[in-house]
Amino acid sequence: MTSLFEYAPAPESRSIVDIRPSYGLFIDGEFDEGTGTPLKTVNPATEEVLAEVATGSTEDVDRAVRAARRAFTRVWGPMRPADRGKYLFRIARLLQERAREFAVLETLDNGKPIRESRDVDVPLAAAHFFYHAGWADKLEHAGLGPAPRPLGVAGQVIPWNFPLLMLAWKVAPALATGNTVVLKPAETTPLTALLFAEVCRQADLPAGVVNIVTGAGETGRAVVSHPDVDKVAFTGSTEVGRSIARAVAGTDKRLTLELGGKAANIVFDDAPIDQAVEGIVRGIFFNQGHVCCAGSRLLVQESVHDEVVAALQRRIGTLRVGDPMDKNTDLGAINSAEQLARIRELVAAGDDEGARRWQPEGELPDRGYWFKPTVFTDVSPAQRIARDEVFGPVLSVMTFRTPDEAVAKANNTTYGLSAGIWSEKGSRILSVTSKLRAGVVWANTFNEFDPTSPFGGYKQSGYGREGGRQGLAAYLKGDD
Amino acid sequence: MSDRLAVRKTCKLYLGGAFPRSESGRTYQVHDAKGHFLANAAWASRKDARDAVVAARSAFGTWSGATAYNRGQVLYRVAEVMEGRAAQFAEEVAAGEGLSTAKARAAVDAAIDRWVWYAGWTDKLAAVLGSTNPVAGSYFGFSMPEPTGVVAVLAPQRSSLLGLVSVLAPVLAGGNTAVVVSSKDRPLPAITLGEVLATSDVPGGVVNLLTGDAAEIGPWLAEHADVDAIDLAGAPTQLAMELERSAAGTIKRVLRAGPEEPDWAGDPGLSRLRPFLETKSVWHPIGL
Numbered sequence: 001m002t003s004l005f006e007y008a009p010a011p012e013s014r015s016i017v018d019i020r021p022s023y024g025l026f027i028d029g030e031f032d033e034g035t036g037t038p039l040k041t042v043n044p045a046t047e048e049v050l051a052e053v054a055t056g057s058t059e060d061v062d063r064a065v066r067a068a069r070r071a072f073t074r075v076w077g078p079m080r081p082a083d084r085g086k087y088l089f090r091i092a093r094l095l096q097e098r099a100r101e102f103a104v105l106e107t108l109d110n111g112k113p114i115r116e117s118r119d120v121d122v123p124l125a126a127a128h129f130f131y132h133a134g135w136a137d138k139l140e141h142a143g144l145g146p147a148p149r150p151l152g153v154a155g156q157v158i159p160w161n162f163p164l165l166m167l168a169w170k171v172a173p174a175l176a177t178g179n180t181v182v183l184k185p186a187e188t189t190p191l192t193a194l195l196f197a198e199v200c201r202q203a204d205l206p207a208g209v210v211n212i213v214t215g216a217g218e219t220g221r222a223v224v225s226h227p228d229v230d231k232v233a234f235t236g237s238t239e240v241g242r243s244i245a246r247a248v249a250g251t252d253k254r255l256t257l258e259l260g261g262k263a264a265n266i267v268f269d270d271a272p273i274d275q276a277v278e279g280i281v282r283g284i285f286f287n288q289g290h291v292c293c294a295g296s297r298l299l300v301q302e303s304v305h306d307e308v309v310a311a312l313q314r315r316i317g318t319l320r321v322g323d324p325m326d327k328n329t330d331l332g333a334i335n336s337a338e339q340l341a342r343i344r345e346l347v348a349a350g351d352d353e354g355a356r357r358w359q360p361e362g363e364l365p366d367r368g369y370w371f372k373p374t375v376f377t378d379v380s381p382a383q384r385i386a387r388d389e390v391f392g393p394v395l396s397v398m399t400f401r402t403p404d405e406a407v408a409k410a411n412n413t414t415y416g417l418s419a420g421i422w423s424e425k426g427s428r429i430l431s432v433t434s435k436l437r438a439g440v441v442w443a444n445t446f447n448e449f450d451p452t453s454p455f456g457g458y459k460q461s462g463y464g465r466e467g468g469r470q471g472l473a474a475y476l477k478g479d480d
Numbered sequence: 481m482s483d484r485l486a487v488r489k490t491c492k493l494y495l496g497g498a499f500p501r502s503e504s505g506r507t508y509q510v511h512d513a514k515g516h517f518l519a520n521a522a523w524a525s526r527k528d529a530r531d532a533v534v535a536a537r538s539a540f541g542t543w544s545g546a547t548a549y550n551r552g553q554v555l556y557r558v559a560e561v562m563e564g565r566a567a568q569f570a571e572e573v574a575a576g577e578g579l580s581t582a583k584a585r586a587a588v589d590a591a592i593d594r595w596v597w598y599a600g601w602t603d604k605l606a607a608v609l610g611s612t613n614p615v616a617g618s619y620f621g622f623s624m625p626e627p628t629g630v631v632a633v634l635a636p637q638r639s640s641l642l643g644l645v646s647v648l649a650p651v652l653a654g655g656n657t658a659v660v661v662s663s664k665d666r667p668l669p670a671i672t673l674g675e676v677l678a679t680s681d682v683p684g685g686v687v688n689l690l691t692g693d694a695a696e697i698g699p700w701l702a703e704h705a706d707v708d709a710i711d712l713a714g715a716p717t718q719l720a721m722e723l724e725r726s727a728a729g730t731i732k733r734v735l736r737a738g739p740e741e742p743d744w745a746g747d748p749g750l751s752r753l754r755p756f757l758e759t760k761s762v763w764h765p766i767g768l
Contacts, residue, residue: 143608238731241731242729245727246725249721249727249734250720257731429764433760440760441761441762443762448615450617452614452615452621453623453763454613454759454761458758459708459731460731463733468611468761470759
């Protein structure tokens with residue numbers, strides 16, 4: 001697309017990855033073909049089929065759960081905690097050693113810019129393993145009583161927006177606390193999880209401790225409803241989260257859910273506008289807006305609305321949309337045709353309901369799934385683009401006059417995952433922060449993540465935390 | 481024995497700080513353990529439950545916004561006021577649960593002490609459950625527990641006072657507001673507790689006590705969009721499963737109950753505080 005600056009192409013080489021024509025399930029330390037109908041995983045930037053991937057049937061899931069149970073009972077459960085920690089340290093190091101390979105594969109399979117997979121997804125995934133490795137032999141200090149115990153077999157289902165990172169958020173705490181895992185990656189992004197299976201083998205992780213069963217919704221249902229799964233962890237849509245909560249009702253299974261969001265990003269009139277604009281861009285266009293905690297509702301104090309919107313449009317005009325493998329790309333491809341259709345539907349609803357749409361000039365690539373960064377102004381809180389999670393690069397701008405109005409509008413959602421606030425006044429930041437019903441609040445920043453910082457939602461954004469000491473509680477039975 | 485004719489109490493709901501009858505006009509008979517008539521209790525309807533949710537939501541800002549020290553003093557005040565009415569509670573517990581006077585009095589003492597225990601928790605939760613987060617970057621990060629919001633509590637059916645206090649006090653200590661459905665057959669201690677709460681500096685609407693049938697009111701609370709969490713302590717197994725399934729529709733936090741009512745005399749630890757607390761993580765850049 002036309003831009004202020006011209007750049008020569010700077011593509012990352014894909015030669016570092018060796019994508020096989022087909023991949024199997026990873027059960028009990030071995031790869032096998034599984035008994036479901038294989039699915040094809042596609043590079044969303046080119047629509048090229050990358051590989052055929054096995055689909056786990058109910059029987060395959062059952063084999064995986066049995067392998068996980070055996071590993072829990074015989075190996076991983078009885079193992080010295082310090083040794084469990086050492087395996088996790090090994091995995092963290094292997095992820096770092098093979099970081100470039102993971103980043104390239106993630107970008108090919110997911111469509112996210114290589115700059116993000118290289119600088120965010122993969123380093124954070126390694127950091128999660130490193131952090132949790134250290135917990136393995138210190139759990140008696142986690143505030144869950146003197147001898148917290150693992151739950152057993154964890155069934156984990158993860159989304160396609162941060163495939164490797166979400167794997168790390170799930171697998172690292174589960175293993176550190178002594179549980180074993182059956183993980184189902186997302187249908188459209190299974191490849192880095194399968195490369196992770198190779199890492200488990202390189203680390204000599206005992207067979208059955210981590211099992212990876214690829215597939216679609218049916219496979220996920222089999223994982224969460226398997227009677228010998230003790231703990232279910234899910235990240236994904238609120239709709240699927242509801243059905244999982246229904247499925248575990250009346251059982252003894254423990255459940256944590258990390259679901260959708262519609263975060264408010266609140267800009268006060270005293271905010272440094274240029275910094276705020278960077279934060280707004282990071283909030284909504286990071287990872288093409290495929291982020292559950294994306295700052296998708298921009299609340300601007302009325303007096304600076306025009307200034308903020310003008311600066312924002314100027315900045316968006318310099319964003320580069322295109323080849324995710326190019327190191328200068330800011331926005332990559334939309335992950336799937338299905339997601340693109342969902343974004344288009346909600347944007348059309350914004351048009352129909354009377355919001356004013358703005359998009360930068362420029363062409364999108366011919367092949368692949370793409371959507372331009374989009375800003376809606378004149379948005380009213382009742383419109384779908386103000387209420388529904390778009391999960392795409394679409395920002396809805398609304399205004400407020402007083403801090404109370406900002407808080408009321410920010411909280412006017414069934415979600416409660418995250419929020420942002422931009423102001424130079426510390427007392428105002430702390431006051432507004434304490435009134436926001438959201439699990440993560442970024443003040444004068446946005447979309448920062450760290451394994452030491454618990455992450456998770458209020459309200460219908462889910463329950464349970466991932467990361468930090470608080471995140472361990474999801475995988476342990478304490479004395480309280 | 482005096483020949484004075486006693487003045488009997490009309491048993492009402494405790495809702496939004498007031499003592500209304502059920503809007504439905506319904507009452508039901510309460511009997512003691514031997515089957516003798518004790519009183520007519522208000523039989524709360526789904527409309528009463530909805531009104532209670534509105535009251536609890538309205539009170540949430542005040543109660544959750546109070547300082548932890550203040551909340552602790554208010555909960556301690558509940559214990560003080562209960563102490564003065566211990567004999568009345570003991571009589572009601574003895575009659576309803578069929579206990580000896582000594583055992584009933586022990587249950588009342590334990591209930592009072594439970595308020596004291598939770599009163600002391602209010603200003604420790606942030607230190608025990610919160611954290612500063614040493615993130616790998618130039619940010620100050622911290623996490624703190626915050627109340628979940630409006631909690632529906634189905635109080636235990638057997639332990640009419642100690643059980644009730646054991647499930648209600650932790651909800652309040654965390655800063656939540658509550659809609660409580662009392663034990664159906666043994667509601668009198670709950671009614672008296674409402675009178676204690678009303679005179680203990682607990683703001684109106686923070687606790688709403690409904691006497692009636694959890695099986696009737698529970699489903700409305702489980703699916704109510706403005707209820708954030710539900711404690712299933714007083715729901716029998718089949719009902720508990722149905723309510724948990726229904727609560728999934730709005731992603732409520734659900735505290736499950738075991739198949740048997742526990743011995744409420746045991747040390748509860750944090751087991752009833754954690755389920756009704758959220759964790760908020762805050763990031764702020766460090767720089768000049």
